[in-house]
Amino acid sequence: MKTSLIALAALFVALAGSAAQADPPFDPKDPKMAPYISGDKRSGYTFAEPETRAMQDDEFLNPASLWVEKGEALWTKPDGKANRSCSSCHGKAEDNMKGVGSVYPKYDIHAGTVINLEQRINMCREKHMAATPWKYESEPLLAMTTFVKMQSRGMPVQVQIDGPAVSYFENGRRFYYERRGMNDLACKHCHEDNWGNHVRTELLSQGMTNGFPTYRLKWQKLGSLHRRLAGCNEEIRAEPYPLGSREYVDLELYLAWRAQGLQVETPSVRK
Amino acid sequence: MGTSLPRAVLALALTVAVVGAADAAQRKKPADPSIWEPTRRAPLTEVKGDPVRGRVIVIKKGSCLTCHVMPIPEEADHGDIGPPLATVGSRYTPAELRMRVVDPKVLNPDTIMPSFYKSTLNRVAKGLEGTTFLEAQEVEDVVAYLSTLK
Numbered sequence: 001m002k003t004s005l006i007a008l009a010a011l012f013v014a015l016a017g018s019a020a021q022a023d024p025p026f027d028p029k030d031p032k033m034a035p036y037i038s039g040d041k042r043s044g045y046t047f048a049e050p051e052t053r054a055m056q057d058d059e060f061l062n063p064a065s066l067w068v069e070k071g072e073a074l075w076t077k078p079d080g081k082a083n084r085s086c087s088s089c090h091g092k093a094e095d096n097m098k099g100v101g102s103v104y105p106k107y108d109i110h111a112g113t114v115i116n117l118e119q120r121i122n123m124c125r126e127k128h129m130a131a132t133p134w135k136y137e138s139e140p141l142l143a144m145t146t147f148v149k150m151q152s153r154g155m156p157v158q159v160q161i162d163g164p165a166v167s168y169f170e171n172g173r174r175f176y177y178e179r180r181g182m183n184d185l186a187c188k189h190c191h192e193d194n195w196g197n198h199v200r201t202e203l204l205s206q207g208m209t210n211g212f213p214t215y216r217l218k219w220q221k222l223g224s225l226h227r228r229l230a231g232c233n234e235e236i237r238a239e240p241y242p243l244g245s246r247e248y249v250d251l252e253l254y255l256a257w258r259a260q261g262l263q264v265e266t267p268s269v270r271k
Numbered sequence: 272m273g274t275s276l277p278r279a280v281l282a283l284a285l286t287v288a289v290v291g292a293a294d295a296a297q298r299k300k301p302a303d304p305s306i307w308e309p310t311r312r313a314p315l316t317e318v319k320g321d322p323v324r325g326r327v328i329v330i331k332k333g334s335c336l337t338c339h340v341m342p343i344p345e346e347a348d349h350g351d352i353g354p355p356l357a358t359v360g361s362r363y364t365p366a367e368l369r370m371r372v373v374d375p376k377v378l379n380p381d382t383i384m385p386s387f388y389k390s391t392l393n394r395v396a397k398g399l400e401g402t403t404f405l406e407a408q409e410v411e412d413v414v415a416y417l418s419t420l421k
Contacts, residue, residue: 180392181394182396182402182404183404185383189383194352198350199352237396237399238394238395
């Protein structure tokens with residue numbers, strides 16, 4: 001155990017060292033990169049190390065597959081007072097959940113507000129299964145969100161930002177450009193003005209959201225977009241918002257619009 | 272730096288315009304534009320800055336290497352977001368350096384560089400509200416260190 005830990009630590013040092021020397025290779029004309037580019041937009045995949053990309057690409061290497069399997073099992077498991085499962089209403093996820101994850105967050109008439117996929121799943125649990133909602137960032141909610149979103153893999157992100165979604169979208173946009181924290185930074189300072197540059201060793205990406213939920217090597221687990229947003233807030237010593245908050249859902253809608261056209265690649269793997 | 276003067280003038284005009292629009296209602300007479308004059312930035316404390324301490328602050332608490340390449344060879348991985356600072360002491364007076372460390376938004380409202388001596392920031396993490404990134408004496412130490420970079 002101890003030796004393997006040391007070996008692991010050595011590996012991390014080696015990885016950190018190699019990351020400092022050169023950026024991961026990226027050639028926009030490489031046909032292998034085409035699925036990860038849309039116009040000027042580049043998925044975080046194109047900023048990742050080749051080893052990390054390989055992990056994402058291979059179903060058996062991708063550590064997020066544990067969550068995918070768990071989500072698949074939960075899909076057909078009856079729960080709540082109604083003793084129904086997701087499949088009782090939706091049948092086969094492969095058929096009926098295709099193209100669902102790629103349009104969230106979205107305005108929901110019953111909720112009367114814009115909700116994200118996690119909240120949609122919990123609405124189903126409460127209304128149709130009479131089950132208690134899963135806690136944000138809990139294993140089952142992460143697993144189910146990943147499983148549902150994955151059914152849209154390869155489809156372009158496509159959210160509605162007009163009509164009833166307008167004010168939520170504008171709220172998200174405002175958040176993106178508003179300075180906060182002791183470091184006095186907005187999202188745009190890192191991900192719009194400075195992608196391709198480095199904060200110390202770290203290569204800044206465009207902060208695209210098409211791969212979430214994502215398996216992060218740093219977390220050693222799968223995590224939601226809201227966890228990432230809180231992390232980016234904390235890094236600049238800003239008070240983060242609660243996961244699942246109005247602020248983060250609105251920001252999620254705005255970020256989905258920024259990623260519009262990129263393909264869903266859930267579950268992605270990132271450093 | 273050839274571009275710094277016109278840029279400063281432009282930023283000055285912008286700042287005055289923005290400030291003017293924001294609280295024109297309350298203010299009776301217009302602000303004295305010379306408050307933005309870089310050479311007016313007097314030292315923040317009585318105690319002369321210490322360049323040796325300043326170098327340590329630049330590395331640790333100021334985390335300047337996040338964004339700047341600096342002549343600090345023992346530290347790996349200098350960021351490349353801001354300009355290199357190897358000769359910054361020959362390009363600016365201490366007052367001009369102080370202004371850039373205290374609140375660089377005075378010159379470039381859109382800059383990514385943090386304001387190191389400003390306590391009125393938005394949604395600062397709990398426990399840090401009302402404080403500044405660096406203390407006054409630390410700013411003086413950093414300015415003293417930057418002045419040695421020639």
